[in-house]
Amino acid sequence: MVHPHSDRHDRFGELSHCVIRDANITHPFWTYCRNFRHTQHPEELNCGEAPRGWIYASGLFEGYVRIPWNGNNEPYVLVSVECSVCGRQTQEGIMVEHESMEIGFCSNYHYVQWWKTIHEDDSIDTAHFEIPPER
């Protein structure tokens, strides 16, 4: 549909699916990847092309930041969690599913720090995230 039409929001949501990675996209305007291109003819995009890097979500707000999905698992932000890295409890954390468990994080920093123990990608680092205060 290219853009949501005011009278067809439900249909836009149904179509918000990544055919390259077979991933449901729940926040189409806040989800990013390097395969995405704006086009008036989405049916002409090559569904068989290889994934180019990760899917990204908008992280917790500390300026405008993106955090990688955990494979096809979307990280949910602004949810109540206990951080699996530092133990901090917050109403505004990040939760992601991993091996059928939900794992919580207090910050973009601790999420990406954990993420890097699971995924190999030197282009992603924590350098530009705010370091959470020590407990």
Ligand SMILES: [Zn+2]
């Ligand atoms: Zn933490």
